[in-house]
Amino acid sequence: MTINIISHRGSGVGARENTVAAFAAALKQGAHSFECDVRFTRDLKPVIHHDFTALSLFRKLTPIKRLTLAQIQHLSTYHDASVNSLDDVLNFLGFTNAQCYLHLKDVSRLPVLGILRQIERSHLAGQMFFVIPGSEYGRLQSFGVNPNRIVVMVPYPFFRFGHNIARSVCHEVALLAPPGILNLDAAFLRLVETASGQARAVGHRVSVGLGDTVSTLQWLSALPVDGIWTNQPVLCNDVLQRAARLDIAV
Numbered sequence: 269m270t271i272n273i274i275s276h277r278g279s280g281v282g283a284r285e286n287t288v289a290a291f292a293a294a295l296k297q298g299a300h301s302f303e304c305d306v307r308f309t310r311d312l313k314p315v316i317h318h319d320f321t322a323l324s325l326f327r328k329l330t331p332i333k334r335l336t337l338a339q340i341q342h343l344s345t346y347h348d349a350s351v352n353s354l355d356d357v358l359n360f361l362g363f364t365n366a367q368c369y370l371h372l373k374d375v376s377r378l379p380v381l382g383i384l385r386q387i388e389r390s391h392l393a394g395q396m397f398f399v400i401p402g403s404e405y406g407r408l409q410s411f412g413v414n415p416n417r418i419v420v421m422v423p424y425p426f427f428r429f430g431h432n433i434a435r436s437v438c439h440e441v442a443l444l445a446p447p448g449i450l451n452l453d454a455a456f457l458r459l460v461e462t463a464s465g466q467a468r469a470v471g472h473r474v475s476v477g478l479g480d481t482v483s484t485l486q487w488l489s490a491l492p493v494d495g496i497w498t499n500q501p502v503l504c505n506d507v508l509q510r511a512a513r514l515d516i517a518v
Contacts, residue, residue, distance in 0.1 A: 271508055272495035274369060275299035276478055277318065279499040286316045288352050288360045298505025301367040303399065303497070304357060308379040313337040314354040314386075318373075325349045333374070354383065358390045368392075369419060371399040372408070380411050393417070397439060405438070415439070419475075422463070440473040444497060464493060482507060 275281070278290025281297055291302040305318040310333060322328045322335065326343045335343075337353070344351050354370075361368050372380065387393050399419045400408055409415060418438040424445035443463055464474045476488055477497025485507040488496050498504040 270300075271489065271493065272301055272367070272475065273299045273501055273504050273508070274475060274477070274495050274497045275302040275501050276497050276499050277304060278302055280480075281501065284349075286318055286352075287350060288356050291357070291360065291366075294501050295364060295366055297502045299366075299498075299501040301369060301495070303369040303371055305371045305373055306354065306383070307332045307373045308376070309337045309340060310334055311336045312379045312382060314379065314383055315340060316352045316354070316357060320373075325351060354386055358386065358392055361392055361395055362390065365395075367395050367397060369397050369399050371421075372404070375400060375404040375407050377411060380408065380413075384411070384413065399442065438472060440475055440494070441467040442495075442497065443474065443476045444478060446478070460491065464491065468492070486511070 275294035277285040278294045279285045281290055281293035283290040283293050286304055294302050304316045306314050307317050308314055317332055320331055322330050322332060326347045340351050387396050397417055397419045398413060399421050402420050405420060415437040416439050419440045419442055420438045421442045421444060443460060467474045473494040475495030476493050478499060480500050485504055489508050489511045496504055
């Protein structure tokens with residue numbers, strides 16, 4: 269089984285994260301898919317950015333949602349910090365066979381409906397997935413999003429305490445923990461295996477992460493999972509290839 273390497277924001281590839289340049293580099297370095305964060309501007313245009321404010325881009329504490337797309341584009345030129353729009357991502361995706369995991373930072377009706385129309389016009393729906401926390405599942409589905417295009421993100425504290433991750437119909441369950449928490453502890457391994465089993469019992473795909481060290485990636489690759497989220501696609505690809513060669517040798 270081929271494990272889907274999911275590049276987290278296009279990180280660790282030599283380009284600024286959450287940019288088309290980073291996503292292109294991640295795919296060249298072995299990733300099969302990439303995740304990008306989507307926020308909405310004051311005029312409800314989707315842009316690719318993780319943080320609530322524009323501080324990391326323009327040294328301004330102004331929330332992204334209080335800036336228009338035109339203002340962001342102007343500031344991008346002035347500060348030499350390009351911000352890609354969803355159209356930029358779709359235009360790039362159309363030239364690849366990759367999957368794009370859109371992490372919605374705001375699940376509001378009008379902007380989400382706008383994204384759905386954009387994706388429909390692009391004819392790329394088969395390559396797109398919406399990543400949301402479980403608490404936003406019902407709202408997103410009420411907007412007409414196909415449940416089979418939804419990835420329910422379950423962060424470590426929730427599956428650690430026995431959160432029922434199998435209650436929603438979705439394409440995939442993503443079990444995610446910060447790299448500093450993810451380790452080879454036997455108790456943690458049991459938690460991941462239990463949560464993975466819950467999801468698989470109802471037919472969900474399962475992805476896990478984030479894996480950024482050789483030991484962590486070796487451990488993750490030994491689990492019955494469909495995908496690994498990582499900030500190091502080159503390292504992840506190398507570890508998985510070595511594991512595959514060992515399986516063949518055995």
